[in-house]
Each structure stands twice: as structure tokens, then as C-alpha cells.
Amino acid sequence: MSRFELPEIDATRAGLVLFVASVIFLYSPVFIRPPSGTFVFLELAVLFLLYALILIGLNLQFGHTGLVNFGPVAFFAVGGYAAAILTANDPYRAVGLGFAWPVGLVAGVLAAVALGVLLGFSTLKLRDDFLAIVTLAVAEIIQGLTITFRDVTGGSIGLQNVPRPIADMTGGGGGAELFATIVVLGSVCLLAYGVFHRLSASPYGRVLRAIRADEQVTETLGKRVFRYKLVVFIYGAAIGGLAGALLVFYNGAASASFFTIDVTVIVWIGMLVGGAGSDRGVLGGLALIMGFQLFTRFLNDLLPFVTQDQFASIRLVLVGLLLMLVVKYRPEGIWGTAEELEADS
Amino acid sequence: MTLLEVDGLHRSFGSLVAVDDVTFEIEPGEIVGMIGPNGAGKTTTFNCISGVLASDAGTVTFDGEDVTNVPAYELARSGLVRTFQQTRELSTMTVEANVLLPTPAHPGERAWHAITRSEASQQREREARKRAMELLDVFDIRSKADEYAGTLSGGQRKLLELARALMLDPTMLMLDEPFAGVNPTLTTELVAHLESLNDDGLSLLIIEHELETLTDLVDRLIVLTDGRVLATGTPAEITSNEEVIDAYLGN
16 A cells, blocks of 8 residues: 555565576676776665665564664674674684685574574563663664674774675676676565565564554454564564675675664664655665765765765754654655554644 | 353452452353443453453463463464453554454464465465455445544444454453443444344453443343452342442442
8 A cells, every 4th residue: 555656566576586697697707897987876776785675674673563673783783793703714803714605694694583582582572662772772782892892803993804705706897796796685685575575465464563553452363462573573683684794795894884873873764764664665765865875975075165074964964854854744754654654744 | 161260360469459359150152241330350350361461360261271371362362352441443454454353373474374475375365354344244334444444433443343353253252341432322233233243152241331231231240349249140130239239339
């Protein structure tokens, strides 16, 4: 019932086909070298696809089930560091075990899942606002740990020499690896969207939305509410961890600066602007916010008397203003459904 | 065999004893009313029986099984379904989704079936939709199936809750003040629905304030005061019971 309807293509199947195609593309000697003027857009597109993965999980958690997870970056970070520590070869002043990248990928997801299980069991029985506080705090604690345990994580310098499987498999250089990364991540993202959308559009999703509306009623109508909340929390954790692992394999490094609270803020604002609970809408919202950030970066170039640091702060003000406008004039988000979110606009 | 057996149920909140040694039984096919002044412990008793609240002591046996403090979802699946005092329609979901939600043993509520869109799941959904439409027909709200439940009138919400509870094919319904805030016409309609459900074998336990509606409907009344069962008996016995008149009907 979203207002953001496109003709019904099955995203899960399309994602699978595209993923297979992108793997073939990687193994083939063919490469595409984009013009260097587009790099700034392509780099942002990679980041968009990684954040989109986090957001797909967050939207299932909050948009559909009503779980207020204010720490999606925690799972992103844990996934990223687990993958980096296991696979890095001789990192500068940090632990690197030198395993092959698939080991790191699996470990990244599992580490995030482990954190999800731990947090889920300990907080999902509490009231909603406790989950919000605990997840926010945990994200900050993990950020603190990654900086202070510098012998393991490399601190603020980070972990270098992490494998870059996509870049290694792509010949050509000069941005060809950037293009290949987008193709692979794009297909992973489409597949993840398809799978999560099938979940939310099914009777499974109906139970989730019932939990969001009234947990107690849902329980007395025969549904195991806690189990659903826990599982959904873990799904979100897993896909966040996957995104983290993919990030370090793209960058060839892990660093605390990739995993700041900014990630949480951007995906949350993207979700609220797009319309929580609308599977396509939230991705549209994320694209809007990230596009807006890029636009303001260009704006900065036109204003030489404002330093970059100053402008970063101004950008936050502008993003905040945008969010205020949406909350005031379209509280359900651009593509959200007011009746489903009990928003009176 | 007795359908519901509540024995020595006890629940306190700090120093306040809300339910104090409550014992009663309900036979299959009975309609029983539970009355008592505000704060007598009626709703707390309901909450303890239905697993919404843990009881401190006592046992609840339903259909031969000990169901003391089993989780609420298990009790609902085993055929004992309750409603709440305030109508609790899921206002952010459509009327149809509200009724479809309780569908028992739905494979589509498991992730793998949902992701693969399994035939078993689609089959169950078709059956459930058919049953849901029948129920919406019975309660005369089928025309509202695609509307959000939040747009329904107060009376329609009551009907929706009843339809939704029946989706679980219960053997017994526990209704917490189903006639509260309902106009006389709709009360008559609700009573007719409940009587017809009872004719089909559904047992009912109904909390109510207004004695008038209940005396015509129920076979027996249980009177609670201060968390204790003061008296049980037919409506005629209860309305002539001196103790009850003193404690509840008042002067």
C-alpha cells in the first residue's frame, strides 16, 4: 500500500540473477573503466549500497516491528572489525590473522549475530525506550573499544592490509574496481531488499506489524512475540555485520572513522524521511539524504571563505532542517503511509 | 469434565492483595458472568488466568491440562482466548489483517516459508482469508475489510475484536466488559451474537459492571469483592443474596 509503487518485479529473483552475473563479470577478463570525473559519485554510490544494507535491516526492526535500535552502527563495526582482524596480513600495529576473505566475511556476520543475540536476550523483554538507550550506549562503547584497544584494532590509525577481493579480481585499474564493486554490492543489495521485502509482505510481516501496534494483543492472539522480536533483531544484526565486512573488503582497511555515530544518524534520517515501514521508501529517503550531502559538498566549493570543517557543521544543520520539514509537513515520511504510522499530518 | 478450573488463585502487588484465593469452575457450554465493584480483582483474575500476568499461587486447569502461568500465546492456541477491557483493535492495520493475524498454525509466519513463498503458506493464507471473510460477514463489517481498523466506529471495533478472537477457533472466550460504552442497540446485537456462539458450543466467561445485561444472558454469576469470591449462583440466587446486595448492589 505504499505510494512508491513500481511495476512488480520480483527483486529476490532479479537480485539472484544479477549476483550470479556480477560474479561471472568479476571472474571474466572484461572490465569497465569509468571516466575519472565520476569517481566522486561512484564512491558515494558504494557507501550508499553499504548503508542501504544496514537500513534494510533497520527498517525490518523499526519500520515493521517497532524495535527502536539506535545503534545499527554497532553491528556494522563489529562485522567490519571481525572481518578485518581475521583477514589482515601484517597490519600496522594491530592483530591480523591472515585468513582468506570468505572466512572474514562469515566471521563478520557471525560476530554481529553474536552481539545481536546478547543484546536481544538482555533487552528485548524490557520496554521500548530501554532498547533505544541500550543500543545507543552499546554503539558508543564499541566505538570506544575500537579506539582504546589499539594493539588489536590499530586504534584511530586502523587496520591496514585487509584483502580487497573485488579489486584483486578486477583487472584494468583506474577505477575499474570501483565499477565492479558497485555491480557486486548492487546485486547483494537488491537480493537483500528482495528477501527482506518478501518477509515483510508475508504473513510473517503481518505478525511484525501487529507487534508494533500492540505486543500484548499479538501475544494473546497466539503469537510468540519475544521470539519474533529476537529473530528480527538478529536478522538486522546479521545484515549490518555483512555490510561492515563488505566495507573493509572494499577499503582494504578498517578504521574507527568508518564506524561513527554518523552512520546511525544517516540511516535513521533516511528511514524517517523516506517513510519507516515502506521498504522502497526508506531507500529513497537514504538516497535523498546522501544526495543532499553530496550537493552540499559542491556548494562548499562555491563558498571558499567557509572551511570544510565549518561546512560539515553547517551541513548537519541543513540535514536537521530537512528532517524538521518532513516531520512537520509529512510526519509519515515521503513514501510512508500515515494510517500505518498513526501520523497526523 | 470441567472446562476451566481455577483453584486458589492468588496475586498481590506489593502489600495490595488483588486476587485472594479465587476458586471457581466453568463447565463446557456455560455462559458465566463475573461481577463485582471496581477494584474487586476481576481484570487481574482474567490476566492471571490468561497468562498476561503471573500469579503468585494457585492453579488454573483448562480442558484437563494444567495451564498455570503458561505463556499467553500458548493458552490462546489451546483454545482459551480473551479480549481486553478497552477495545484493542490494531488500528494501524486493515480490518482484514486484524482478523487474519490470529490464524493458527500458519506456515507463512515462519521466515523460510515467507521468503520462499511456499505453497503451504499460500494455501493456508487462502483458507484463512475465506474464514476471515465469513467471520466479517457474520459480524456485518465485511464492507470495511480494506479500511484501517482505526477508522471503525466504537461498536464496529467491538465486533472486530470478537471476529478476531474467533479466528482461533476457541473453546472458551473470556470477555472483559464487552458491553462497556456500547449503545443499547449494539448491546442487543452483541448479546445475540454471543448467544448464537454459545449455541454452537462456545463457553463464555464475561466480566461486566452492568448486572441487567448479564442476568438475561448468563447461566451463572460469580461475584468478586476485595479479590475474593463472595458468592456464585444463578442470577436469581445472586440478586436475592443478602451479602451480595450489601457488598455490591448497595443499599
